[in-house]
Amino acid sequence: MVLDTVMVTLHVLVGALWVGSVVFVAGAVLPAAVEGALDAAPLEKIADRLVYLSRGAAVVMFVTGGHLAGTRYTVETLTGSGRGHLVLAMLALWLVLTALVEIGRSRLVDGLREKRVRAPAADSTAIFRAAAVVGILLLVDAGLLASGMAPY
Secondary structure, rough: HHHHHHHHHHHHHHHHHHHHHHHHHHHHHHHHHHHHOOHHHHHHHHHHHHHHHHHHHHHHHHHHHHHHHHHOHHHHHHHHHHHHHHHHHHHHHHHHHHHHHHHHHHHHHHHOOOOHHHHHHHHHHHHHHHHHHHHHHHHHHHHHHHHHOOOO
């Protein structure tokens, strides 16, 4: 029981920090870069830290989510119930979020290494905004599971 509580807490905390960081980059950092308020070096450092946070969070989410799914669900309940479908949707959204952050960072950093800021920031903004939306959907999914409002 204690292990489950730790896993749930870690899962939710890391997920919220991960999504929050992506939303912050998409909503605050990149718009500032497009406006010319940030130089290439600090923006590259932010992008690198975001991707390291994202990779670490993906590992933690995989381990904790895998434990929770493995102890709470069977193949039949994952594929045959509303709650199971939410868990599978969470897995799919997690994969998409991870991929979008990697793609967005790659696009951003490629331009930054040429000491350009505005164009690469503008080019990667749509990807990071999509990642932010996916992250918010993950939190909504988690909220439905946690609230007990998910269909059985």
